[in-house]
Amino acid sequence: MGNPKYLTRIDQISQLDKTEKEKLKKVTEKFVFRTNEYYLNLIKWDDPNDPIKRIIIPSMDELIEWGELDASNEHKYTVAPGLEHKYKDTALMLVSRVCGGICRFCFRKRVFLAGNREIMIDVEPGLEYIKKHKEITNVLLSGGDPLMLSTSKLENIISRLRKIDHVQIIRIGTKMVAFNPYRIIDDPKLIELLKKYSTPKKRIYIMTQFNHPREITDVAIEAINLLKEAGTELANQTPLIRGINDSPETLAELFRKLSFIGVPPYYVFQCRPTKGNKAYSVPIEEGYEIFRKATAMVSGLAKRARFAMSHMTGKIEVVGLDDEHIYMKYHRAAKPENYNKFLILKRNPEAYWLDDYEETLSLITV
Template sequence: MPSQDPMNPAVMRASTAPAGGQPRIDDVLLRFPEEADYYSNLIDWNDPDDPLRLLHEPANRLDGRAGAIPPHDDMRDTVPGCQHAYGSSALLNIAPEWLTDSANLEPGLAYIASHPEINHVLLSGFDSFGLSLQQLTILLGRLRAISHVQIIRLTTELPVRQPRRIYENEALLELLRAYSTPERRIYVTVHITHPRELTAEAKTSLESLQQAGVIVVNRTLLMRGINDDAVVMGELLDKLVWAGVAPYYLTMADPNGVHETHALPLVRAYELVEEAKALTSGLGKRVRLSMNHASGIVEVLAVEDGRAYLKLYRAGDARQGRFLVRDCGPELTWFDELHEAEAADAAAAESAAGAVLDAGGDIWTEPVPDLRIEWKPGERSEEIVSINMMPIGD
């Protein structure tokens, strides 16, 4: 007998009328039962701890906000609807409430057009493929008309939530073919959280994007009780690589955000990622652990002996990154907590690390796998800018 759990979409459809007005991504699940059933059929409704069931709970769904980026400190008012967060990158707001008036786009588009250093534009605030085809056509066309915008980046969860809306949508794929060329690519960041989401249909959806000339990368949120297992995470990294999807980075859940109940301590998150990387191939090992903090992106390089070794890519800062050493207790989960818990000897350790580097030494007492710091005489630790990883910053 099928489960009568109220979170089961089949039960929801029997008791809930479709919402009025412009639908969010998950409202579409109620409007098109066959699409709701796709993800529902992946769930073991008799297991209250089934990872996909937990991901399907309203508190854990993105509700179309797959493209949402936390506002960066001091960067909220670049111009209405646009954040020039990093030197070559800008974020353009595509939230439905913002796009109710197309005139809202004009300040951001004009700003991007007048700043030739911006070669990368991220559509932020909503699932890019949740927009109407007309809206997306206008956005891509306007951005492609700006000669210095080389990369347009979209974000979505539809390839694993509703894959047919991608691979059966020839008009969408043709639009992507037209605007993603060898010289000027469209990148799509997908949100795949658990290896069971990578079904045959999901991989067909991803392949259709790749065949349309799109570069597909993945962002995974680390979530307690859902994917906080090294074997599970190693399997996900392997399956992404096998599908030709680059594991971009693993992101910590904000303990003060909507995923607070799934936040992991930083020590455990680092151990988990390193354990998972040991189980996957070399291509899977390139994934980075990070936090999307209001001040910018915090990359976690290592957590050893009660200290976290970090790089802060601060929004609006022209430097590539600042090297930081912070105290890290076993239960601390977020960058702000590391500041609050910082002891006097942590600042001394950072100063001592700079002195060792000034003398031509190495701050690591033991070799750190896959990590190399390149140092130039006279640089202090906070001026180190070269790590043998792909650039990060948005």
């Protein structure tokens, strides 16, 4: 196929009828729409419940009033334009406001809205902050999608980060391997860039986002192999999404296929309570049961993911349930004193986020 055409208007989707397009314009007037021809070709249009369609094609359910645009209060940790510093050793650079497609359940959809100024236009303030904070060993490039930048712009950022001695790991959070693997396959300069800056002592990590096993196509695997040959390390993270991967069988198949191609499952995230996301969200306790059953179906190499929520206070891993309680642990914490704190809460089957639990029965260090 080569570089596929990008589509940014719902009336460009020929597989939808006129009535459906008119209805969905109400959604796209509120939340940005974007896809490409490669990804559209993965959809089985005769299946009304097709999971790939659900990932990328708007739904009227997005108009249900629920959630907030910044559900994890990321603005609280912004220390320079486009730079967040939430965890001591990790900085997050928002370097792009464009994606290869817009997931309908995106937790950062606010950055695509007109007037949003969170994306890093000038890298200087962010780089200066990182230089001064020697505790930062990891820098995550995100957005938007960093691989939507030109390779020359990406190199400008990566090369300058590599000049900062204490930055050991550069991570690139991207869904382009699923959305448009030709971005990688058709750009040898990108592979050269990764080979140059992913060194034996300072690796570049590519954090992929495969949400459903059908995204793992032969073309996507070709792109993955090129990234591996370039010396990068890969790991996958996905939210748990209603109608896409919310069955143990589907999630287990995703874990299994990822392990077969050498991309370790890393995180399964609780869907953030972002505006427009109600119909895509699964309650925490139901989600944990799905996750637990899925991991029971696969080998050790396929069960390395953690089920976690990116809460304002930290990355909180769900680790167990009994008849009365749910058990969680701070896997990462914004406040150092919360590291490894273990939470025991009274169960609430309707809880979608930590804040939905009325009472923390115990908060202990383990």
